[in-house]
Amino acid sequence: MTGLFKTRLQRHLREMAKYLRLVFNDFFVFALLFFLGGLGLGYSNVLKQLHGHEWWAPLVALLVLTIVAQIGRLATLIEDADRVFLLPKERAMHAYLVAARRYSQVIAQATQAIAIFLLSPFLAVTLGWSVTPVLLLLVAQVALKDALLRMDLASAYQVTGQARMNRWPIKWGLSLIVLACGLWITPLVAVILAIVADIAVAVWFQQHWQTQQIRWREQIKIEDNRMLGIYRFFNMFTEVPMLSGTIKRRRYLDGLFHLIKPTHEQTYLYLFSRGMARGTEFSGLIVRLTVIGMMLLYFIRGEWLPVILAALFIYLIGFQLLPFFHQYDDIVFTHVYPVAAAQRLKSFVTLMTLILSVTAVLLWIVVVLANQQLLPAAVTLIVEALEVWYLARIYTPQRLKRSAENRA
Amino acid sequence: MALEVSHVVGGYSQIPVLKDISFDVKDGELVGLIGLNGAGKSTTINHVIGLLTPHQGTITLNGVTIDQDSQAYKQQIAYIPETPVLYQELTLREHLEVTMMAYDLDHEKAWATAHKLLKTFRLDNKLDWFPANFSKGMKQKVMIVCAFLTSAKLFIIDEPFLGLDPLAVNDLLNLIEERKRQGASILMSTHVLDTAQRYCDRFVLLHDGQVKTEGTLSELQAALPEAGESLNDIYLSMTKVDRS
Numbered sequence: 297m298t299g300l301f302k303t304r305l306q307r308h309l310r311e312m313a314k315y316l317r318l319v320f321n322d323f324f325v326f327a328l329l330f331f332l333g334g335l336g337l338g339y340s341n342v343l344k345q346l347h348g349h350e351w352w353a354p355l356v357a358l359l360v361l362t363i364v365a366q367i368g369r370l371a372t373l374i375e376d377a378d379r380v381f382l383l384p385k386e387r388a389m390h391a392y393l394v395a396a397r398r399y400s401q402v403i404a405q406a407t408q409a410i411a412i413f414l415l416s417p418f419l420a421v422t423l424g425w426s427v428t429p430v431l432l433l434l435v436a437q438v439a440l441k442d443a444l445l446r447m448d449l450a451s452a453y454q455v456t457g458q459a460r461m462n463r464w465p466i467k468w469g470l471s472l473i474v475l476a477c478g479l480w481i482t483p484l485v486a487v488i489l490a491i492v493a494d495i496a497v498a499v500w501f502q503q504h505w506q507t508q509q510i511r512w513r514e515q516i517k518i519e520d521n522r523m524l525g526i527y528r529f530f531n532m533f534t535e536v537p538m539l540s541g542t543i544k545r546r547r548y549l550d551g552l553f554h555l556i557k558p559t560h561e562q563t564y565l566y567l568f569s570r571g572m573a574r575g576t577e578f579s580g581l582i583v584r585l586t587v588i589g590m591m592l593l594y595f596i597r598g599e600w601l602p603v604i605l606a607a608l609f610i611y612l613i614g615f616q617l618l619p620f621f622h623q624y625d626d627i628v629f630t631h632v633y634p635v636a637a638a639q640r641l642k643s644f645v646t647l648m649t650l651i652l653s654v655t656a657v658l659l660w661i662v663v664v665l666a667n668q669q670l671l672p673a674a675v676t677l678i679v680e681a682l683e684v685w686y687l688a689r690i691y692t693p694q695r696l697k698r699s700a701e702n703r704a
Numbered sequence: 705m706a707l708e709v710s711h712v713v714g715g716y717s718q719i720p721v722l723k724d725i726s727f728d729v730k731d732g733e734l735v736g737l738i739g740l741n742g743a744g745k746s747t748t749i750n751h752v753i754g755l756l757t758p759h760q761g762t763i764t765l766n767g768v769t770i771d772q773d774s775q776a777y778k779q780q781i782a783y784i785p786e787t788p789v790l791y792q793e794l795t796l797r798e799h800l801e802v803t804m805m806a807y808d809l810d811h812e813k814a815w816a817t818a819h820k821l822l823k824t825f826r827l828d829n830k831l832d833w834f835p836a837n838f839s840k841g842m843k844q845k846v847m848i849v850c851a852f853l854t855s856a857k858l859f860i861i862d863e864p865f866l867g868l869d870p871l872a873v874n875d876l877l878n879l880i881e882e883r884k885r886q887g888a889s890i891l892m893s894t895h896v897l898d899t900a901q902r903y904c905d906r907f908v909l910l911h912d913g914q915v916k917t918e919g920t921l922s923e924l925q926a927a928l929p930e931a932g933e934s935l936n937d938i939y940l941s942m943t944k945v946d947r948s
Contacts, residue, residue: 558801558805560805560808563802563806566798566801566802567791570798571793574793575793627789627790628753628783628789629789631754631755632778632783633778633806634775634776634777634778634779634781634806634807636775
């Protein structure tokens with residue numbers, strides 16, 4: 297059974313690695329560094345303004361640590377089919393679940409350690425803590441998280457009857473008591489309390505699990521929700537197949553679509569525009585990048601930097617829209633309709649020009665608002681206009697013609 | 705002579721699936737394309753609609769080949785695929801509109817036809833639905849409505865009877881009958897042999913990428929006297945030839 301978990305874990309980690317590579321693309325890392333740098337700077341500025349012995353300091357630490365203690369769920373990797381295929385193996389599932397908890401510890405405990413590490417300058421400045429109490433607090437936090445994960449594990453069984461041991465009032469309550477003792481009395485008390493709680497749960501669970509059934513349905517639901525959360529997160533950066541394929545009617549756009557006259561020449565403009573806007577894949581990409589670009593440009597001042605960034609964002613969007621041309625290649629009617637291929641390409645170029653122009657104008661407005669100077673505004677506008685023209689009208693047809701030749 | 709397939713060798717890769725195929729479909733004629741799974745029916749159809757290019761041989765539609773004028777060639781064809789394919793992001797209404805735009809139809813006239821067809825196939829209250837909400841049978845009906853909206857000279861229908869309810873099958877046969885009277889040709893592949901026997905004017909029996917035999921039912925019966933009376937018997941005897 298631990299073998300089963302290992303295979304699943306490998307598959308899971310491969311999948312996560314695939315998405316993480318997509319999330320942490322060069323561009324995102326760049327933005328993230330900016331963001332973290334800003335946060336770090338802000339944090340150190342706040343610390344400089346403190347003079348020690350603030351009455352609210354332990355309260356802030358308590359709140360932060362209690363929230364952090366809830367981060368890191370029990371990842372069981374249980375699948376829907378398991379309740380059919382693994383049902384006869386219910387007793388053996390114990391080893392599987394224990395292995396799952398061991399894996400879950402890694403991320404959860406790393407999070408705890410990082411949180412304590414980040415909080416240590418704050419504790420040192422406000423409470424005058426040296427290294428020893430901080431380390432003791434770390435031990436308490438890790439033991440606490442261990443106990444909380446053990447409760448999650450115990451709740452996979454019906455050990456406590458209908459009530460679950462890992463309900464949020466219990467978890468939050470235990471965290472608050474342990475950490476409050478550590479912050480107001482002394483960290484050593486927190487260490488003792490956390491370890492006692494951990495051992496109590498462990499002993500109790502050890503005595504009871506063998507006579508209990510696994511809550512299959514609930515565990516499957518919990519795991520599904522956990523995965524859904526992860527996929528949703530990834531979906532903000534890239535397209536996740538488990539979530540994609542969603543189509544929104546977007547009735548409010550009908551007015552815009554009606555501007556496209558239903559003539560033979562416009563066949564593909566009619567199709568492409570609706571497909572692009574209603575499918576979440578490409579419309580989401582355009583909106584995401586435009587909004588990020590606008591936010592970034594709002595904080596950027598200078599003569600050339602806004603111009604370069606605006607140009608970069610238009611290029612990024614335009615470049616990533618190119619595959620949409622082949623979106624309907626699998627649909628036989630794309631080839632059967634008596635519409636010339638050149639007409640299809642022309643419609644796509646028109647759509648590209650439209651989308652990139654709207655993005656360019658939005659970015660330009662932000663540049664004007666942020667800088668309020670004539671020169672950057674004028675230069676940005678000219679550069680954007682040239683770029684949109686080149687990207688949509690020259691580069692796109694060339695590139696798509698070449699890829700069509702490669703396909704044939 | 706509407707469609708003329710002559711000495712076509714072709715397939716998906718360099719290895720030919722079709723080995724020197726020739727047959728024709730005349731104006732106002734319904735020809736049944738009959739054969740086992742893998743006999744080459746779909747490959748033949750894909751060549752006719754221009755998805756595949758023959759290695760050898762020619763396909764002419766009212767005197768035009770796809771190489772001479774692809775638009776004029778495609779303009780004459782309406783296709784109903786075996787598995788319905790729809791644009792996921794378009795509503796039923798928009799599918800009809802795209803068809804009208806693609807075939808450059810007169811919108812007013814086309815909509816009149818469309819409403820009649822929608823009513824026949826009980827889709828008239830679903831104009832704003834997305835394909836995701838349609839059942840397989842409904843999707844197939846959408847394909848039928850889109851195809852018969854056009855004034856194509858050649859209808860190519862790939863296995864239309866599976867998945868349709870009996871009422872719809874009947875309505876489709878009536879539609880085919882009506883278009884035939886107007887002079888359109890129909891090439892239809894199917895496994896439902898008793899229906900084919902009753903409605904098709906001629907048959908092309910494909911086997912292993914070759915035209916085994918073709919002709920009207922009486923011609924087939926004359927060619928294979930031992931086989932039996934019905935198309936089903938003739939078809940079965942044809943496949944047995946290969947088994948022994």
